[in-house]
Amino acid sequence: xxxxxxxxxxxxxxxxxxxxxxxxxxxxxxxxxxxxxxxxxxxxxxxxxxxxxxxxxxxxxxxxxxxxxxxxxxxxxxxxxxxxxxxxxxxxxxxxxxxxxxxxxxxxxxxxxxxxxxxxxxxxxxxxxxxxxxxxxxxxxxxxxxxxxxxxxxxxxxxxxxxxxxxxxxxxxxxxxxxxxxxxxxxxxxxxxxxxxxxx
Numbered sequence: 001x002x003x004x005x006x007x008x009x010x011x012x013x014x015x016x017x018x019x020x021x022x023x024x025x026x027x028x029x030x031x032x033x034x035x036x037x038x039x040x041x042x043x044x045x046x047x048x049x050x051x052x053x054x055x056x057x058x059x060x061x062x063x064x065x066x067x068x069x070x071x072x073x074x075x076x077x078x079x080x081x082x083x084x085x086x087x088x089x090x091x092x093x094x095x096x097x098x099x100x101x102x103x104x105x106x107x108x109x110x111x112x113x114x115x116x117x118x119x120x121x122x123x124x125x126x127x128x129x130x131x132x133x134x135x136x137x138x139x140x141x142x143x144x145x146x147x148x149x150x151x152x153x154x155x156x157x158x159x160x161x162x163x164x165x166x167x168x169x170x171x172x173x174x175x176x177x178x179x180x181x182x183x184x185x186x187x188x189x190x191x192x193x194x195x196x197x198x199x200x
Contacts, residue, residue, distance in 0.1 A: 010097060010166060015155070017148065018171030025162040026093055026136060032161035036138040038086055039190045045109055048076055060181070061115040067104025069197040072124060080104065087192075090136065094194050098166055100132045102194035110142065110179070110189040119147060119178040122167075128198045132168040137161060139189035147176045159191075 010021040028035065045062035065071055065078035066087055072078075083091065087105060095101055108117065122133055135144075141160035147153070159165060167177070 010164075013157075015146075015171075015175075016151075016153070017174035018167065019169035020146075020171065021166045021168075022157075023097060023164040023166075026090075026097060026164045028090075028093055028162075032138050035086070035090070036161065036188070036190055039107065039138065039192075040109065040188060042084065042086065043107055043109070043190075044081070048078075061117065062109040062111070064107040064109075065104070066107070067197065069104065069126070071104065071106070071126070071197065078106075090192065091194060094134045094136060094164065097164060098132065098134055100134070100196070102132075102134065102196050104197050105192050105194045108191045108193075110140070110186075110191070112188070113182040113184050113186040116181040117177075117179040119145070119176040121149075121172045121176055122193070122195065123172040126197050127172070127195060129173070130168065130170055131172060131195060132166065133172070134194040135159075135165045135167070136192045136194070137163045137165075137189065138191075140187040142179050142182075142186075142189055145178050145180065149174055149176060 010023050013020040013022055043064045045064055047062055048059050065080055066083050067080045070077055070079055091102055091105065122131060137159045138161050141158050144157045144159045144165065146155040157165065
């Protein structure tokens with residue numbers, strides 16, 4: 001199914017070598033603040049250790065993995081927990097807007113401006129060559145950075161509560177993405193990236 005023909009009000013964003021779309025507010029039966037509070041309180045957050053350039057590092061954020069299959073990246077294997085009722089409802093809302101189905105979600109909890117996400121691509125083999133990654137944000141606004149792997153073109157998108165950003169096509173082959181640390185005093189943020197694992 002074409003990402004932009006599902007009848008949803010996603011707005012395509014112009015970008016080379018990939019597909020990007022944005023929605024200001026995902027339709028939900030709760031306020032963004034209520035969803036954020038529930039996600040923080042109800043999620044069994046973990047501080048994982050990953051391998052970067054052969055060295056082990058604690059991730060500068062907390063995370064949790066839910067879905068049908070394990071997920072492997074940076075020397076880390078995440079065992080899935082079953083979707084909670086809240087996550088099921090959020091997944092259904094995202095699927096309704098994007099026209100795609102997802103069997104897994106990675107939650108990242110940025111406790112303050114010191115928490116971050118290094119530049120990377122979601123290009124693991126189990127996601128397939130052109131995965132659809134739906135990124136849903138709650139809480140403090142953070143700047144989402146996209147950098148082209150060859151041209152080094154950089155795009156900065158401020159994402160705040162209720163925003164849905166969808167990366168598809170060959171985004172993961174051609175672009176890196178991440179979130180920098182900041183010295184600003186920030187409230188917490190939780191980001192959910194829905195995806196479909198094709199194989200284990």
